[in-house]
Amino acid sequence: MKERFTTLLNNNRLVHAYLFEGDGNELAMWLTKQVFCKIISDEPCGECSSCRRINVHNHPDVHVIEPDGQAIKIDQIRLLQKEAAYKGVEGSKQVFIIKQADRMNPQASNALLKFLEEPFQDTLSILIADKRDSILPTILSRVQTIRMDVSNSLEREARSKGYTSHKSLPILSTVMTSIEEFEKHQEVVDEWTALIRATFELSQTQATLSVQTAWLERFTDKSTQLISIRLVQSYVKSLWLAKRDQKNPWGLASRPNYTWHELLLMQQLVDELGRGFYSNQHYLLGLEKFFLSKPAV
CATH class of the missing domain: 3.40.50.300 (P-loop containing nucleotide triphosphate hydrolases)
Known part of the structure; x- marks a missing residue:
């Protein structure tokens, strides 16, 4: 470079x-x-x-x-x-x-x-x-x-330190930028990614209920809430990759049941979610709006 x-x-x-x-x-x-x-x-x-x-x-x-x-x-x-x-x-x-x-x-x-x-x-x-x-x-x-080739280096560093049992390492490498951040949360990160994946597979009403309960119990401060927003962004990006039959960190199956128009709408929603978080929009309200507005599975 x-x-x-x-x-x-x-x-x-x-x-x-x-x-x-x-x-x-x-x-x-x-x-x-x-x-x-x-x-x-x-x-x-x-x-x-x-x-x-x-x-x-x-x-x-x-x-x-x-x-x-x-x-x-x-x-x-x-x-x-x-x-x-x-x-x-x-x-x-x-x-x-x-x-x-x-x-x-x-x-x-x-x-x-x-x-x-x-x-x-x-x-x-x-x-x-x-x-x-x-x-x-x-x-x-x-x-x-x-x-910058940050994701792969973080995953390599984590594995070199013995963190080999974390199934979510490829995902976390797309949202975390330091081994210190990973180590701080390493006991719960697999649980976090499982929750995000499950919420995307729920209906709009069920997803909103999950946000109001399970999400608020797990993402309790600004730093963990930011990670959750990045995980949502990473999941949406993986949907795009899967639609193109490309490998993605979430391991999503090829050609998900979203149209290109629906993926574009979801990208706009997730961009708005990120900007809202940095503008001090209420965390819960931002997520509720995203899951209520995103296209159904």
Whole structure:
């Protein structure tokens, strides 16, 4: 991946915006240093003034945005737009890194969309998100997505530590980004995935009842509720893969009984579910709306 970006840089062919899906923080910092490093090489030197200041988050032309509380808010994107309107302090280039971009609230998402539609010259925007499912499709259409190989590495690490009996490891690898998160919940994760699978197979009324009882008993705080939302997103993505006769982490049978139109509707619903969670929509209400609105099996 680094060789690819080095070639793009050397040929002045970087696009104006990228989405690093997965654990993209290291690559984002490497690319940023490569943009500003004063030593022309295939690797940033790490020793020049630019590299050192980027390492300590003190470079005037590198702007990093992270969630303010539960979400990235519109004022943060407006500040990004304001900074981009000016030339770089030490040159013409500026780099904007948006961490946890899947946690933008709807107003911030719309503001970022406008920014990406009309990019300023000599700016590079790097969005980093665990999963792209909660990002507006219109934003996704204006960035180049780079998928980091996080899922497989997490599964390999878990198995190397002796977690070989967890049937849900391939699924969890699509929603968790660290072995620490997995280990924290490893005693209940198989139960979680079994609950999500069973709920999808229920009628709308029965699924809503399950959410009101079993889900609230198991997903009791923000962190576990977020995992449950990601599991729902992962299940819907697997339905798409199964419809195309492709292998999927949930092991769903090929060609499920959903039409393409129904899958598109479900994708829209699950995107709305994710955005609502990051905008502090009530957890229970969001899930009830999803299962009441999704097409019947």
